Amino acid sequence: MNGRNEPQQESASAHGYALRSYESGDEAAVLETFNRVFAAIDPTFEPRDLRTWRWLFEGNPSGRRLWLAVTPEGRIVAQCAGIAQRMLIDGEPTFVSQSIDSMADPTFTQGLKRPGAFVRTCLGYWDAYSGSGPDRDAFVWGWPVETAWRIGKSQLKYEVVRTQGLLFATERTFAAGPAPGIDVAEVASFDEDVRELFDRVAPTSRCIAVRDAPQLTWRFLERPGFTYRIATARRAGRLVGLAVFRDGSFEGVPCGALCEWLIDPDVPEAGHALAHWAFACTLEAGRDELVVVLPDSRPWWMLMQSIGFRVRPTKYFPVARYFSKRHHPRWLWDHWYYTLADTDLV
Structure with missing residues (x-):
């Protein structure tokens, strides 16, 4: 359950994959790609098991944020995922999400000069979950690694909130x-x-x-x-x-x-x-x-x-992609309270 209407699926068959939200049964392919991609870039990486994945994406009372690029054969080309958070912003209930586990299968990566599978998947995530309104994410934030920050800054409009x-x-x-x-x-x-x-x-x-x-x-x-x-x-x-x-x-x-x-x-x-x-x-x-x-x-x-x-x-430096002019990084620096509980760091 997402705690909100399921977003519309988006076809991108011209690229050899479709952009859509998670569907039951995707988890095995998602985990296989996640464990393979992150093991290749992080020598300290420990593979995630299905129990942890279900806790992270199916158990959260605030809902699920999971947008995929999937081939007709069910292969995961890219993923943009987030930990949904129910928020109070100026006393009004809304949502945000912490971006985690974002990835692309390297065989589909097209670099930074034009949007590839990863960027298209992230843009689909914004369209599906973010924007103004009580049931949408007012901003998306994260603690990016260097590669994610480079792409996020150049193509996804992420900005630094602070150096932590x-x-x-x-x-x-x-x-x-x-x-x-x-x-x-x-x-x-x-x-x-x-x-x-x-x-x-x-x-x-x-x-x-x-x-x-x-x-x-x-x-x-x-x-x-x-x-x-x-x-x-x-x-x-x-x-x-x-x-x-x-x-x-x-x-x-x-x-x-x-x-x-x-x-x-x-x-x-x-x-x-x-x-x-x-x-x-x-x-x-x-x-x-x-x-x-x-x-x-x-x-x-x-x-x-x-x-x-x-x-x-x-x-660490938290970054944010905001969807309302008033929730810009300087405003977040002034007014946003968070602890390690809001993160996936511990």
Whole structure:
């Protein structure tokens, strides 16, 4: 289910393939092409299995974004895919999607001088899913590798939103402790009052992906092969903060990672208490540092530094293709709140 009307199929038989949305039964060919293409360009690539693919593209409560170039024999020539996200932009419900797994079979690649299968597939994706309106993607974004960025910039109108910094804390720098009146508890699931917390947080950012129990359950509890730890912060029983931790690595460096960070704006001490919990998880895992990815234009970027986090650059730079003049990259830089939970990085 997409949570919206299925887009129209587009014939491109003159090129030897058709452009269309995913159909049941395509997954085996999609996975074969995906695993073959990415293994050839990334020596650290680990093949994706069908269970993970189904989680990613069939389980997401926000819907599916999957547009293909397919030969009459069922061979996948190219794919433009995305993780759909329900959003609030200026308080109004809409969608965006994070571009992932975009690819073209090299035997069909025509280079950058004229649109090839990959570019045609991406343009079909825009037509099918993007534009103005509550059921369409207001913008499409991603963390591109060099080749994708080169094509995206030259032919698909992607623009840089920011160069992404990383917040990190070590035993030498970390300075947050438990907060009086704030009860932190590690939990096994997301309660319905997560949405109430989100509704208090959302007005502080004009652009934010919806956080509710179904979305977070899909992202963290149903993801195959990954284990996360969840903690809540409550004051007098009311949920005032939520954090998700994972032991892993970022840019090849072993670390603890704060994957989700949702704090009541009127109770910043809940953030201090949850950071204290996350750093304890980091030490328990035998890691030397705790890392956080946040926008440097949002308040917690500076608040994290006040409790001992420091900043270093990363190789990442979020880019966006926007479909409304007001959602240009500078506006997104100012108003878009995201965490690692919004990405496929951890």
